[in-house]
Amino acid sequence: MAGARWTWTPVARDERFARAHHTCTPVRGKLYLFGGVTSGDSRVPPLGDVVTFQPDQNTTECGAPQSAFRRSHHDTTLLGERWLCSVGGWDGSRRVSSVLSYDTELGAWALWTEGQPSSSPVGLSSHTCTRLSDHELCVVGREGGLRTQRRYASVYTLRVNASTKTYWCKEEESRTASRSGHAAVLLQTDTGHGRRSAYSLYVFGGRDSATADWAGLWSKDKIQENTDPSPLLMEQLSRLVATPNAKRAAPKSLKHHSCSTVGPFVVAFGGETLCKGRDAVCNDLYICDTRCNPVRWFHFPGSDPHHKRVGHRTCLLNDRLYLVGGFGADGQTPCPDICVLDIL
Secondary structure, eight states, rough: OOOEEEEEEEEEEOGGGBBBBBBEEETTEEEEEOOOOOOTTTTTTOOEEEEEEETTTTEEEEEEOOOOGOSSSOOOOOOTTTEEEEEEHHHHHHHEEEEEEEEETTTEEEOEESSSSSSOOOOOOOOOOEEEETTTEEEOOOOOSSSBBOOSEEEEEHHHHTTTTEEEEEEEEESOOOOOOOOOEEEEEEOOOOOOOEEEEEOOSSSSSEEEEEEEEEGGGGOOOOOOOOOHHHHHHHHHHTTTEEOOOOOOOOOOOEEEEEEHHHHHHOEEEOOSSSSBBBBEEEEEETTSSSSEEEEEOOGGGGGGGSEEEEEEEETEEEEEOBBBBTTTSBOOEEEEEEEO
């Protein structure tokens, strides 16, 4: 079988896409970019705008920036196919743990109210927020204020009500290794006798190690999966991991990389290599095949230095994987391109 090739192909370019440590969420045929920073200088405040890109029309729109909702190093998830729910992040002066939302139908912002009893962290940044359902999220990250952070990553359950704009936070007893700028993805887990009848959160990256953590355990009836049918991309990824140039290796010492789920595959790209002093921003592609037990990672080194990214996002929409924003090879200059993954 001939070795398959992969590349990122530009499909749009706009200076409004030029940002890093933002979020990008697919909603009804559009990509919604929120927040982020335009410079590696920590004195430059984060953005507070929402930019949308509609690939099939190749159109871009930008709402009015909101200084009260500036965020970077946050995480965002979609609730009810309508609300962008953003948790934590950096607001330009401190780490926050507050919850806010953007109504994609009305174009309106809202700062949520914390219900009682609740035990929110002091602050969170470079954490993950994973949707379990429209009413429950799982947050993994190091709690910390302006100057200090815990030496381990806490696991929080966030119960949310988008209608009343209210949330309740509970710190779980379980913890993971100290991680920042990591990724987390829900995977089905083997609960015995070879049956995958539950879900756990697979947490990787964000530290100088190739080890991963498993956090939480939920039965199938507790999970509301967002499934975007991607038959063509799934077939291409399946073909790629079956080629002779598919080297078995898991991501190691990466942070601020991207992570997307495409059917049974987890696709990670780019990031900063913690074990390198120079040329730390990478352009490597990693694919995890969860059809195997245990899961099996494959490494595909990148060849084009223009594709090096850190603090970027990848988003799955309409059977295509989009690469959005991020700093380039120097770790300082934001990229204004949106690209798609092509497997040739």
